[in-house]
Amino acid sequence: MSDEISGRTAVITGASSGIGEATAHTLAAAGARVALLARRSDRIEALARELGGDTIAVTADVTDRASLEQAAARVHDELGGADILINNAGQMLLSPFGPDYAQETRRMVEINLLGAMTTTEVFLDQLRDGGGDLVNISSVAGRTAGKGSSVYNATKWGLNGWSEALRQELLPDVRVIVVEPGAVDTELTDHITHPRSQEGARAMYEKVEALTSQDIADVIAFAVGRPRRVAINEVLIRPSKQPL
Numbered sequence: 264m265s266d267e268i269s270g271r272t273a274v275i276t277g278a279s280s281g282i283g284e285a286t287a288h289t290l291a292a293a294g295a296r297v298a299l300l301a302r303r304s305d306r307i308e309a310l311a312r313e314l315g316g317d318t319i320a321v322t323a324d325v326t327d328r329a330s331l332e333q334a335a336a337r338v339h340d341e342l343g344g345a346d347i348l349i350n351n352a353g354q355m356l357l358s359p360f361g362p363d364y365a366q367e368t369r370r371m372v373e374i375n376l377l378g379a380m381t382t383t384e385v386f387l388d389q390l391r392d393g394g395g396d397l398v399n400i401s402s403v404a405g406r407t408a409g410k411g412s413s414v415y416n417a418t419k420w421g422l423n424g425w426s427e428a429l430r431q432e433l434l435p436d437v438r439v440i441v442v443e444p445g446a447v448d449t450e451l452t453d454h455i456t457h458p459r460s461q462e463g464a465r466a467m468y469e470k471v472e473a474l475t476s477q478d479i480a481d482v483i484a485f486a487v488g489r490p491r492r493v494a495i496n497e498v499l500i501r502p503s504k505q506p507l
């Protein structure tokens with residue numbers, strides 16, 4: 264692993280499970296100080312104890328600006344400020360588009376898109392101070408689109424467009440890195456409430472042999488570990504068997 268990670272402070276949203284949790288393990292093993300953000304305090308507190316060292320658990324909801332501001336204050340005071348921000352918190356509530364799912368539509372926009380924006384606003388000064396990395400966890404759904412996934416697609420396409428503009432605004436002080444995974448075996452599909460969409464997603468994940476969270480954590484660690492003159496701006500990573 265690269266020395267570019269050791270001694271830096273990484274803030275990970277959605278660190279209580281899946282990709283965020285695996286990334287916390289990987290960056291901590293590479294010598295980073297890690298701030299674990301999520302709503303499930305018990306999970307991130309247990310993970311912080313497991314990782315030890317300079318790891319802190321900070322209960323925060325990315326739809327609640329005040330909780331993010333408190334998190335930024337703690338990261339500043341206890342870990343010296345964020346060098347790496349990983350906007351990973353997200354939900355994939357697949358369903359047909361319509362009024363029955365209006366709440367889920369708003370929830371996905373609030374978490375996946377506005378949540379990443381608010382978190383970045385709150386940590387931006389810390390990232391700019393001394394060469395930062397902003398990693399946005401998008402999806403193959405930010406590059407493709409399909410029926411039953413329209414709002415999730417909209418949030419991830421939105422994330423990609425925002426990231427590209429931000430990349431141009433923030434260079435060279437902050438490197439913007441977009442990671443677009445295909446199917447990854449995590450809790451993500453557990454939250455889908457539309458039964459046929461959930462069955463379809465689970466069947467697809469099984470058929471293509473979904474990636475592991477560690478596969479994505481490895482990509483994130485590789486990207487943020489490059490020397491400052493190198494910017495890996497976008498990585499699309501699918502299971503070899505996934506067609507779309």
Ligand code: NDP
Nearest residue numbers: 277279280281282301302303324325352353402447449451
């Ligand atoms: P998980 O469901 O395991 O993780 C999602 C994380 O997001 C949880 O830690 C959850 O923590 C957190 N989260 C959800 N809502 C909020 C909120 N309001 N505030 C703070 N944290 C929140 O799924 P994954 O690890 O798969 O998902 C991580 C990211 O990867 C998501 O952005 C997802 O869209 C993306 N992705 C996943 C793919 C997959 O196939 N799994 C494919 C492509 C992209 P808590 O509930 O404790 O708050």
